[in-house]
Amino acid sequence: MNTYGLNIWSDDNFIIDEDEVLVNYKSKPSLLDITQKIRSLDVRGPIILRFPHLIKKQINNLYNSFNYSIEENNYKGSFRAVFPLKVNQLPFVVAAVTDEGKNFSYGLEAGSKAELILAMSKSTNNSPITVNGFKDKEMITLAFIAKQSGHDITITIEGLGELKTIIEVVEKSDLKVPNIGLRVRLHSTGSGTWAKSAGMDAKFGLTATEILEARKLLSAANLLDKFTMIHFHIGSQMEDIAPIKRALREAGNIYAGLKVLGASSLNSINIGGGLAVTYAQHDDAKLHNYSIEEFSSSVIFLLGEIMDAKGVKHPDVFTESGRFVVASHSVLITPVLELFTQDYHENLLNLQESNPPLIKELNELYTHLNPDNCIEYLHDALDHIESLLTLFDLGYINLQDRSNAEILVHNIIKKSLNLTSKINASELKQLQVSLQERYLINASIFQSLPDYWGLKQHFPVMPIHHHTKQAMRAASIWDITCDSDGEIGFDPDKPLYLHDIDLTKEDYFLGFFNVGAYQEALGMSHNLFTHPNEYTIVIDDNSFEIKNEVESKSTLNILDSIGYDTNKLVRKLKMDLNQSSFITKKEKSDTLSKLEIILAQNGYLRTTS
DSSP states (O other), X not given: OOOTTHHHHSTTSEEEETTEEEEOSTTOOBHHHHHHHHHTTTOOSOEEEEOHHHHHHHHHHHHHHHHHHHHHTTOOSOEEEEEEGGGOOOHHHHHHHHHHHGGGXXXXXXXXXXXXXXHHHHOOTTSEEEEOSOOOHHHHHHHHHHHHTTOEEEEEESSHHHHHHXXXXXXHOOOOXXXXXXXXXXXXXXXXXXGGGSSTTOSSOXXXXXXXXXXHHHHHTTOGGGEEEEEOXXXXXXXXXXXXXXXXXXHHHHHHHHHHTTOTTOOEEEOOOOOOOOOOOSTTSOOOSOOHHHHHHHHHHXXXXXXXXXXXXXXXXXEOOHHHHHGGGEEEEEEEEEETTGGGOGGGOOOOSSOOHHHHHHXXXXXXXXXXXXXXXXXXXXXXXXXXXXXXXXXXXXXXHHHHHHHHHHHHHHHHHHHOSOSOXXXXXXXXXXXXXXXXXXXOHHHHOHHHHHHOOOOOEEESSOTTSOOOEXXXXXXXXXXXXSEEOOOTTSOOEEOOOOTTTOOOEEEEOSOOSSHHHHOOOGGGOOOOEEEEEEEOSXXXXXXXXXXXXXXXXXXXXXXXXXXXXXXXXXXXXXTOSSSOHHHHHXXXXXXXXXXXXXXXXXXXX
């Protein structure tokens, strides 16, 4: 049975039981049962399923790993964490993060004014808020207001200009002053796609010279007692533990050096985000080379070692690893609308009374194919199709002959792959590419999987049912946008195999996993397809409950959201209909009713040809 790499990426969150994929928690509901229950409410198109228990699991793993390492290494500082809102700002995600994290005082990180307002409104007074990113005077003032409101807030400055603005706000207002952090620009670099987040050419952070200047400015403004944190970040989805260790040594020595220079209130190192999530489905795909346990142990041991050598008190350790916390909690479920090689089915073969010799020979090859001769016959068939296509171009065979040739060769390849495992690896790859099936899904890759389109970030994908049947079709996945980039192509080095399904008789659903981080925040309305319907799934010992439905925007809503006067649009549509001289009054009324139904629905497909 094809397990689609569950043992690699799933962390036991999902399992296959006979035919279906189950959520491996308490009553273990099947994804198919959940999907069918939602679709029974006349919901079509893609859906997002959220599992808050997986957010709770990851928060627990994060805190338990660090607290265990603190105890094991006799570390004197504490562990604290914040969730970066940029990873997923949607209401029920933030609600789950704050609710599941409240026992740990799990905080929030903001990188814009809107995110800061959200953090202020969703944080409890004993959970930390950190503020990163470039800031103007108004955003800095907003951080002061957060402190005035009782929040434990640290504003991290990205440059000396921001520090000067903080000093200006202090001088011109009576607001309480938040804690101040310095983002340090490390010489150490990260690894992977986001390695440019660190190094001397990084977008953010202060050089060693600027750090010393910042300390002088803080001291001159009598704000050195507010300087509590240094912050660094060497990239999201960090693949290798070695660069992390180098960065820790550099940042630890910067911290200790500042303490020696008199930064007596400095008490925290924020190591940023970057804990990697496994997206790979194949054993030979590149994975990160560390666990959360090794990561936390390395952080705590190295910082403790540096501080002990410098005679400095151990700092509290902050992290901002949002991808690690929420990626796994969200699953995109999409129905398959169409298979594009249905035209190669054997029942469409239409041999004529008199057929060209090569067509006759292809039919003989197909008829007499068996395990002993299939490789030889396969090679003959591939040679024949090239000759037949040349004959077609020269006008010696007709369109029906070409169709028959394509059907016969396609089925000879398909049957040969089923009959033998002796085809050499390089030829097998070529055959898989030529035989691949195109699965049209009722979704937009640009909207729901933008990191695949923009970064070629792989996401685990598998059917959520039919696992008692063998999946033999090399699969590429097409979305419903009118853009050729809306495709997840078949990769022979990381192959995806799906089932042959008669979609006129049954539904076929694919699940895309680990999509809870960044995808919804970055999703774009290409072709004006909008966010799918989303549902929170709460599982207990006996059953599951579907909660917190958020409907996809209707056709009118999405037009309104990009600035169109939808009332004006609707009036024009109705006027055109009423002025039509080709239909009766009753036909106008019936047509208007149909139009109003379509305008109230989302833009995803409900039916196909």
